Amino acid sequence: MSGKVYGMKCNSCGTVSYPKHAVCPDCRNERFEEVAIGGEGKVLTYTDVYALAIEYETRYLRLAIVELDDGIRVTGQLLDDEPKLGMRVKTILGTVRQSGETAIQGLQFVSV
Amino acid sequence: MKPVYIAGAGMTQFGRSEWTLMQLASVASLAALHHANLGDIRVDGVVVANMGAARVNRQTALGSALVDQLALYPATAESVENGPASGASAVKIGVQAIASGMADVVLVTGVERMRVVNGLEGTDFVASLSHPEAEYIYGVTLPALAGMFARLFMDKFGVERKHLAMVAIKNHENAAKNPYAHIQQTVTMEGILTLPEAAVNNPPIAEPLHMFDCCPVSDGAASLVLVSEDVAAKLGGPKVRVAGIGQATDTHAVHEREDPTDLKSVRIAAKTAFDRAGLKPQDVDVVELHDAFTILEIAESEASGFFPRGEGHKALERGETRLDGALPINPSGGLKAKGHPVGATGVAQLVELVWQLRGECDARQVKDAKVAYACNFGGFGNNVVASVLQREA
Ligand SMILES: [Zn+2]
Numbered sequence: 001m002s003g004k005v006y007g008m009k010c011n012s013c014g015t016v017s018y019p020k021h022a023v024c025p026d027c028r029n030e031r032f033e034e035v036a037i038g039g040e041g042k043v044l045t046y047t048d049v050y051a052l053a054i055e056y057e058t059r060y061l062r063l064a065i066v067e068l069d070d071g072i073r074v075t076g077q078l079l080d081d082e083p084k085l086g087m088r089v090k091t092i093l094g095t096v097r098q099s100g101e102t103a104i105q106g107l108q109f110v111s112v
Numbered sequence: 113m114k115p116v117y118i119a120g121a122g123m124t125q126f127g128r129s130e131w132t133l134m135q136l137a138s139v140a141s142l143a144a145l146h147h148a149n150l151g152d153i154r155v156d157g158v159v160v161a162n163m164g165a166a167r168v169n170r171q172t173a174l175g176s177a178l179v180d181q182l183a184l185y186p187a188t189a190e191s192v193e194n195g196p197a198s199g200a201s202a203v204k205i206g207v208q209a210i211a212s213g214m215a216d217v218v219l220v221t222g223v224e225r226m227r228v229v230n231g232l233e234g235t236d237f238v239a240s241l242s243h244p245e246a247e248y249i250y251g252v253t254l255p256a257l258a259g260m261f262a263r264l265f266m267d268k269f270g271v272e273r274k275h276l277a278m279v280a281i282k283n284h285e286n287a288a289k290n291p292y293a294h295i296q297q298t299v300t301m302e303g304i305l306t307l308p309e310a311a312v313n314n315p316p317i318a319e320p321l322h323m324f325d326c327c328p329v330s331d332g333a334a335s336l337v338l339v340s341e342d343v344a345a346k347l348g349g350p351k352v353r354v355a356g357i358g359q360a361t362d363t364h365a366v367h368e369r370e371d372p373t374d375l376k377s378v379r380i381a382a383k384t385a386f387d388r389a390g391l392k393p394q395d396v397d398v399v400e401l402h403d404a405f406t407i408l409e410i411a412e413s414e415a416s417g418f419f420p421r422g423e424g425h426k427a428l429e430r431g432e433t434r435l436d437g438a439l440p441i442n443p444s445g446g447l448k449a450k451g452h453p454v455g456a457t458g459v460a461q462l463v464e465l466v467w468q469l470r471g472e473c474d475a476r477q478v479k480d481a482k483v484a485y486a487c488n489f490g491g492f493g494n495n496v497v498a499s500v501l502q503r504e505a
Contacts, residue, residue, distance in 0.1 A: 019246035019365055045372070047259030049318040051326070053236035053251060060316075061251045065260055065367045073367040075247050085267055096250050104249050 005107050008032040018072050038091035041068035046083045055099055066109055076107035088112050113211040116354045117344035120148025120337035121466040126294040126451030128227045129331035133169045137223040138181045140333035148337035156215035157188035161202035161222035162455035164237045168229045195241045197490025199458020200497035204357050206338045216340040222459035223333035234329050241491050243365040257366055257492040258405035259318030265373045269422040277305045278428050279406035280324045280448055286435055287445025289475040294330045294451030325406040330451030334460035350470045355502040358384025362494045378415035378487060381498035389500040393417035397481040398468045400461035402489035403446040412487050443476045458488035469503040
């Protein structure tokens with residue numbers, strides 16, 4: 001599946017940031033390489049949101065912030081019927097939004 | 113910096129309005145100008161705060177448009193779009209103009225007309241302030257960010273849904289005494305939480321937040337007349353000084369914050385405002401907080417320095433933040449019940465505080481209020497403006 005999610009790894013201090021910034025938030029260096037973001041982690045928090053933006057036909061979306069084992073945090077869609085704080089999940093890539101003809105790919109979380 | 117005073121404050125009724133954007137802005141502006149009673153003193157500049165007009169009303173350059181409505185040419189004109197913090201940002205810009213000596217009289221008007229679009233469009237236009245690649249594409253909306261914040265905050269500090277309901281009950285009670293409020297109806301713990309019907313009356317919006325934890329979508333405008341010390345002296349009457357304004361930013365994506373339950377930008381903005389004012393949170397008599405979601409009133413009451421971390425809901429439970437408590441919070445009804453026309457909100461908070469400091473609030477008047485504080489919370493905490501006002505003489 002295309003559309004991997006990338007963060008930035010600072011060429012100077014090695015800090016990985018997600019999302020990307022033009023400047024490293026830790027050392028202000030301006031050079032970095034892209035690194036794919038994903039893996040296993042735990043649910044830091046989640047919600048079922050019924051107040052949706054345009055382009056969603058569903059009744060609600062289950063969104064979460066996940067803390068990956070490498071310390072990076074990500075926001076994405078939680079695909080689990082029994083969400084709990086602290087539950088173990090892994091990231092997968094899937095369609096997170098349909099914008100006209102374009103299926104936007106992003107991070108989803110499934111339990112492990 | 114030269115001292116800056118607020119000589120007049122006015123607003124429109126908040127709610128659903130048939131008026132155009134400029135009618136709303138003009139009515140609030142004229143109310144503030146009449147309140148200030150400027151006589152033949154000229155307005156040097158106009159600053160208009162708004163978030164969504166370019167998208168939902170198809171109108172831009174609102175500052176120039178308002179100068180034209182009020183026939184204030186050749187006054188200077190600016191428009192400020194700074195998300196939900198647009199209102200207090202615009203006030204800050206007006207204050208800077210007078211403090212620097214570039215102007216003597218500045219009219220600041222916040223306006224939003226967002227009920228003209230359907231709910232989805234309205235939610236989406238506000239959601240467009242979230243991080244485009246790391247949040248927005250996933251369906252993140254402001255309620256979603258508030259829901260995720262609430263779950264974490266409640267788990268960490270033992271806040272329960274009944275505490276959130278207490279914020280709503282208090283603010284609805286206050287709004288019932290405010291003729292400008294969008295919702296002038298009281299609610300009860302039974303009606304929104306404990307009775308079986310509550311599940312129907314108060315459906316989930318972004319778990320654990322329900323409908324009565326969220327502010328309504330409102331149209332409205334609010335306006336202030338800022339003046340220099342010289343002009344304030346000429347006008348006479350009650351003197352309300354802008355004692356200090358602080359502002360701070362934080363990461364765009366909420367997940368990047370070291371502790372997402374810590375409203376660091378509120379802490380920094382509040383401390384800056386109090387330092388500049390030479391005052392402390394303990395000096396404050398009346399407060400307006402940005403309770404777009406009930407949980408935010410609790411969290412901001414702590415981050416602003418009024419209560420220790422994790423203690424805000426306890427002070428609320430003890431009744432300290434009620435109109436008759438030691439530190440009344442949101443006597444206007446807050447965003448929760450007064451309403452939240454996004455770009456107008458930061459100005460409207462200060463309108464209420466000016467009226468409170470002048471003793472003009474009738475049934476919801478906080479007795480002998482001398483020092484007031486407002487927190488205008490932009491983004492989901494990535495841009496916050498805190499203001500301290502003080503009554504002189
Ligand atoms: Zn670095």
